[in-house]
Amino acid sequence: MQNKKLEAIKAEIRAAKAMNAEQLEAYRMKFISKKSVVGELFAEMRNVINEEKKAYGQLINEVKVLAEEKFQELIDKVNSHQKESKSQDIDLTLPPTNISVGGIHPLTATRQRIIEIFERIGFNLSEGPEIEDDWHNFTALNFPENHPAREMQDTFFIEKNPDIALRTHTSSVQVRVMENQKPPIRTLSPGRVYRNEAISARAHCIFHQVEGLYVDENVGFADLKNTLYHFAKEMFGKETKVRFRPSYFPFTEPSAEIDISCQLCGGSGCNVCKGTGWVEIGGSGMVDPNVLENCGIDSKKYTGFAFGMGIERIAMLKYQIKDLRLFTENDVRFLKQFKSML
Known part of the structure; x- marks a missing residue:
C-alpha cells in the first residue's frame, strides 16, 4: 500500500x-x-x-x-x-518616443554666471536666513528707528512680532558675515528677498538679489568701480559701457547707482531704456563707517565697498525678457526657450 x-x-x-x-x-x-x-x-x-x-x-x-x-x-x-x-x-518596429528634456531656469543660469564671475576675482559665497530680525535687516545697516529710510522698502512683517520680518535685501547676510569674520572680507550674497509691492511687468513681491561686500585696509571707490566694470563686461560683453550716478542708501556713503548701455538698442534709445540709452542694474557705494562699527569692525582702520543687483533685472537684460512675471508663472512655452542652457 x-x-x-x-x-x-x-x-x-x-x-x-x-x-x-x-x-x-x-x-x-x-x-x-x-x-x-x-x-x-x-x-x-x-x-x-x-x-x-x-x-x-x-x-x-x-x-x-x-x-x-x-x-x-x-x-x-x-x-x-x-x-x-x-x-x-516590445514592438521594435515602432518609431522612437520623443522624450522632452528640461532646461536650466533663466534665473538659475543668471545666478550661476554672476557667482562664477565674482568667484574668479576672489569673492566667496555666503548665505543667511530669509526670516530676519530688525537688527540684521535694518538697525545694523544704519536704519535708525522711525528713520525715513525704512519707508524706502515696504516690508512683510511677521504677525504679532514687529521685530521679525521677511528680509528686504541680502545685505542682512553681509551684516552676519561682518559680525563673525575679521577683515579682509570679500563675499557675495545671493538669495531671495521680499517686498510688499504690487506685481507688474517691472516689479514683484518676491525676487532675487545678489550683493557683494569687500572690507579691508585702504579700500577705495576706485576698487568698487573697477570691480563693477569687470562684472559688466564679463556678463554683457566687452562693448558694454558703464556709468555711475550719485544716489543715496542708508548703509553706504558716498553712494551710486550703476547703469549699463542698453542691450536692446545698443545705446541708441528705445522704450526699454526710455530713450536714454542706459539701463540701471543696481546700487553701490562705500560702506558707511557706522555700519562697520555696528558689526564690530574698526572703521578707522578698515574701509569697504558694497553693491547689490537684482538677478531678475540682469536676466531680463541678458536674455531680452520684457515681463518680470514670466520668471514665476512656470509657463512651459517660456521655459522651453532656455533648453540650450543645459
Whole structure:
C-alpha cells in the first residue's frame, strides 16, 4: 500500500505544471513545505515498524528529491516565460518616443554666471536666513528707528512680532558675515528677498538679489568701480559701457547707482531704456563707517565697498525678457526657450 501511494505522489509531481508565481507557490505548498504531502509522509514514519523504517525513509527521500528538482525546473520555466512575454511586448518596429528634456531656469543660469564671475576675482559665497530680525535687516545697516529710510522698502512683517520680518535685501547676510569674520572680507550674497509691492511687468513681491561686500585696509571707490566694470563686461560683453550716478542708501556713503548701455538698442534709445540709452542694474557705494562699527569692525582702520543687483533685472537684460512675471508663472512655452542652457 505504501509503495503504491508513493508512486502515485511521484507521478503527480512529474505531471505538475506552473506558468506563473501563483502556481509556483501552490506547488511549493503542496509538495515542498512542512505541511506538504511529503511532510505528511515523514510524519507517518512513526507508525512504521523499526525493521522497515530505513527502507521506507529512503523511499520518502526519493520523493523529496524529486519534488525539489521539479520545483527548480518549474521556476526556470516560469522565469523563461516571463522574459519571453516582456520581449514580445516590445514592438521594435515602432518609431522612437520623443522624450522632452528640461532646461536650466533663466534665473538659475543668471545666478550661476554672476557667482562664477565674482568667484574668479576672489569673492566667496555666503548665505543667511530669509526670516530676519530688525537688527540684521535694518538697525545694523544704519536704519535708525522711525528713520525715513525704512519707508524706502515696504516690508512683510511677521504677525504679532514687529521685530521679525521677511528680509528686504541680502545685505542682512553681509551684516552676519561682518559680525563673525575679521577683515579682509570679500563675499557675495545671493538669495531671495521680499517686498510688499504690487506685481507688474517691472516689479514683484518676491525676487532675487545678489550683493557683494569687500572690507579691508585702504579700500577705495576706485576698487568698487573697477570691480563693477569687470562684472559688466564679463556678463554683457566687452562693448558694454558703464556709468555711475550719485544716489543715496542708508548703509553706504558716498553712494551710486550703476547703469549699463542698453542691450536692446545698443545705446541708441528705445522704450526699454526710455530713450536714454542706459539701463540701471543696481546700487553701490562705500560702506558707511557706522555700519562697520555696528558689526564690530574698526572703521578707522578698515574701509569697504558694497553693491547689490537684482538677478531678475540682469536676466531680463541678458536674455531680452520684457515681463518680470514670466520668471514665476512656470509657463512651459517660456521655459522651453532656455533648453540650450543645459
